[in-house]
Amino acid sequence: VLAANRRFYDAFEALDLDAMEASWETSARAACLHPGGPWLLGWEQVRESWAAILSHTSYIEFEIVEPRVEMIDPVAWVTCVERITTVAGGGQTVSEVAATNLFVIDGDGWHLLLHHGSPIVRPAPLDAAEDEPEG
Amino acid sequence: VLAANRRFYDAFEALDLDAMEASWETSARAACLHPGGPWLLGWEQVRESWAAILSHTSYIEFEIVEPRVEMIDPVAWVTCVERITTVAGGGQTVSEVAATNLFVIDGDGWHLLLHHGSPIVRPAPLDAAEDEPEG
Numbered sequence: 001v002l003a004a005n006r007r008f009y010d011a012f013e014a015l016d017l018d019a020m021e022a023s024w025e026t027s028a029r030a031a032c033l034h035p036g037g038p039w040l041l042g043w044e045q046v047r048e049s050w051a052a053i054l055s056h057t058s059y060i061e062f063e064i065v066e067p068r069v070e071m072i073d074p075v076a077w078v079t080c081v082e083r084i085t086t087v088a089g090g091g092q093t094v095s096e097v098a099a100t101n102l103f104v105i106d107g108d109g110w111h112l113l114l115h116h117g118s119p120i121v122r123p124a125p126l127d128a129a130e131d132e133p134e135g
Numbered sequence: 136v137l138a139a140n141r142r143f144y145d146a147f148e149a150l151d152l153d154a155m156e157a158s159w160e161t162s163a164r165a166a167c168l169h170p171g172g173p174w175l176l177g178w179e180q181v182r183e184s185w186a187a188i189l190s191h192t193s194y195i196e197f198e199i200v201e202p203r204v205e206m207i208d209p210v211a212w213v214t215c216v217e218r219i220t221t222v223a224g225g226g227q228t229v230s231e232v233a234a235t236n237l238f239v240i241d242g243d244g245w246h247l248l249l250h251h252g253s254p255i256v257r258p259a260p261l262d263a264a265e266d267e268p269e270g
Contacts, residue, residue, distance in 0.1 A: 029205045031203070031205075031214050033214075033233050033235075033253065035253070036253075036254065036255065036256035037233075037255070037256075038216075038233065038255060039201075039203075039214050039216070039233055041203060041214070066174075068166070068174075068176060070164045070166075070248070072209065072210050072239060074207065075207050075210045077237065077249065079166050079168075079174050079176070079249070081173075081174070098168050098172075098173065098174055098251075098253075100166075100168075100235055100237075100249065100251045102212065102235075102237070104207060113205070114212065114214070114235065116233075116235045116251050116253065117253075118168065118170070118171075118233075118251065118252075118253030118254070119171065119253070119254075120171065120172070120173060121171035121172075
């Protein structure tokens with residue numbers, strides 16, 4: 001399951017729509033929600049969103065933090081945090097997205113049924129000194 | 136499944152922690168993410184968050200918009216939009232949250248395994264006239 005999960009993020013990093021399609025169950029029950037966005041239901045809508053995202057991204061890198069896998073055969077789901085590095089306009093940005101990835105296994109391996117990504121909001125530190133080493 | 140889904144929101148509206156607990160599988164694999172928040176993993180963490188949320192809420196109402204149910208026995212998942220009305224400080228606020236609710240069925244019915252809620256961000260209209268009827 002974690003390999004299938006990684007394959008999804010590898011396809012995103014490679015900006016490769018064919019690889020992205022290969023990591024999904026390309027059926028009517030596919031569902032995807034990008035951070036802040038609405039539900040995209042059915043592979044047609046989901047594919048369209050990936051085509052747009054991949055073609056508008058120049059560089060993106062995913063570090064998957066603390067993935068947790070649960071399984072009830074033939075379904076499995078991963079909860080994780082995506083630590084995302086993007087490069088645009090000469091600058092580098094790191095952000096964090098919480099994700100649910102739901103998979104089903106068939107003769108051809110694990111495929112994504114649902115991806116739900118959402119921004120993680122951290123309260124701003126009240127006291128900058130908290131970020132400094134003591135002393 | 137939709138009845139179990141509604142039971143979860145009814146428990147939230149009733150601010151009833153026992154009813155909330157009854158709508159979940161109270162196991163180590165329970166997972167919950169409130170909008171903007173981090174992953175809460177295991178029933179202990181999930182329960183603690185609901186205890187805090189329910190005790191700090193005075194009024195909340197959920198209209199569940201366009202719920203979609205998919206099922207791979209013994210698992211089912213609902214994707215939906217929660218149209219939330221809260222009342223605080225004499226004012227009423229309506230907001231929308233996109234949710235994934237994952238259920239498993241056992242001898243005692245459907246129970247939540249995972250709830251993932253995330254804010255839906257709408258771009259501000261550039262031209263207020265777009266909201267006006269034509270003519």
